[in-house]
Amino acid sequence: MTGTASGAMNQEQLQDLLLASPGFSNFMLELAMAAAAGLGTGPPVLCSITVEREGFPVTVASSDAAAMVLDERQYFFNEGPCLTALRQHRRVLIPDLASSRKWARYAWEIRSSGVAAILAVPVEAGKGTAAALNYYAFDTSTIDDAFILAVETLSTAISRILQLALRFHLPSPEGTDFGPALRSRALIDAAVAVIMIQGRCSRAQALQMLQQAASNENSRIRDQAIRILNQARRGHPGPMM
Amino acid sequence: MPRDDEDPQLRELQRVLPLAKLTVGELWLKYFALGGSAGRFEIEAYLSSAHLLPPLERDLVAQAVNEHFMDLSVDVRVPYSSSLEPGEGESPK
Numbered sequence: 001m002t003g004t005a006s007g008a009m010n011q012e013q014l015q016d017l018l019l020a021s022p023g024f025s026n027f028m029l030e031l032a033m034a035a036a037a038g039l040g041t042g043p044p045v046l047c048s049i050t051v052e053r054e055g056f057p058v059t060v061a062s063s064d065a066a067a068m069v070l071d072e073r074q075y076f077f078n079e080g081p082c083l084t085a086l087r088q089h090r091r092v093l094i095p096d097l098a099s100s101r102k103w104a105r106y107a108w109e110i111r112s113s114g115v116a117a118i119l120a121v122p123v124e125a126g127k128g129t130a131a132a133l134n135y136y137a138f139d140t141s142t143i144d145d146a147f148i149l150a151v152e153t154l155s156t157a158i159s160r161i162l163q164l165a166l167r168f169h170l171p172s173p174e175g176t177d178f179g180p181a182l183r184s185r186a187l188i189d190a191a192v193a194v195i196m197i198q199g200r201c202s203r204a205q206a207l208q209m210l211q212q213a214a215s216n217e218n219s220r221i222r223d224q225a226i227r228i229l230n231q232a233r234r235g236h237p238g239p240m241m
Numbered sequence: 242m243p244r245d246d247e248d249p250q251l252r253e254l255q256r257v258l259p260l261a262k263l264t265v266g267e268l269w270l271k272y273f274a275l276g277g278s279a280g281r282f283e284i285e286a287y288l289s290s291a292h293l294l295p296p297l298e299r300d301l302v303a304q305a306v307n308e309h310f311m312d313l314s315v316d317v318r319v320p321y322s323s324s325l326e327p328g329e330g331e332s333p334k
Contacts, residue, residue, distance in 0.1 A: 204295075211321075220308050
């Protein structure tokens with residue numbers, strides 16, 4: 001590899017190279033989960049991201065160990081709302097698990113968890129890979145229309161981060177440390193997703209708000225992004241930074 | 242495609258860029274890290290007045306240079322479009 005940051009490298013090639021850093025995928029997925037856990041103002045929900053490659057599903061990130069357990073019950077029986085969402089590439093909503101006939105077996109399996117409603121939304125994850133964002137709520141009123149819309153917005157927003165995070169088996173370019181740049185970018189993308197959801201605005205508008213906040217304070221965009229993410233995470237403790 | 246040289250933001254950027262001692266590739270990487278969407282060659286063309294960028298992308302280039310000056314503790318800042326074009330009404334609010 002002779003290319004460097006100053007060479008003739010396009011954005012996609014660079015992003016590929018950025019994935020060399022070993023802890024990188026976890027870092028980005030944690031950001032995505034932080035953004036996901038900050039959705040809405042209602043009661044807390046559990047969330048996770050499932051990725052399936054070659055018929056083998058795995059939870060790549062979760063807001064909570066409980067979310068991972070709920071996912072794994074589905075993998076064990078090879079069926080469930082998140083597997084349906086990612087395999088059939090469609091949204092699956094179970095507004096009231098207790099009265100669902102279709103999902104009666106899964107409901108029985110997880111009856112001790114207290115989960116009352118489930119939403120699974122597919123995430124575009126690139127060739128040969130399927131992914132879904134899963135939400136588990138403890139009452140039947142949490143997942144309303146606004147919540148669904150927010151999750152679908154987030155699903156689009158994290159698609160790129162997820163695809164990058166999943167492609168980490170790439171050789172490191174010699175002498176160039178791209179890690180800080182992509183970490184910064186991942187933070188800012190996650191904060192932009194939060195602003196888009198909360199402010200119902202476009203990516204450009206959200207990014208402009210971050211940039212203007214930074215310029216007003218003569219500060220860094222990254223610091224503004226961290227502030228936004230920390231606000232979004234209030235009440236949702238999880239591993240991050 | 243050549244453009245007019247009346248853009249004060251770009252003029253100031255071109256004036257202070259030598260102080261930053263950044264290659265185009267390094268500047269582009271910093272700009273990308275801040276969320277910038279334009280490719281490296283677009284940035285290079287913008288810096289040589291051969292390509293127009295939307296205000297947000299121009300401001301992100303300015304921000305990237307300014308954050309680099311913060312790193313260097315150099316008290317120089319490239320202006321943002323909001324400070325140059327008052328009342329343009331492009332705010333998302």
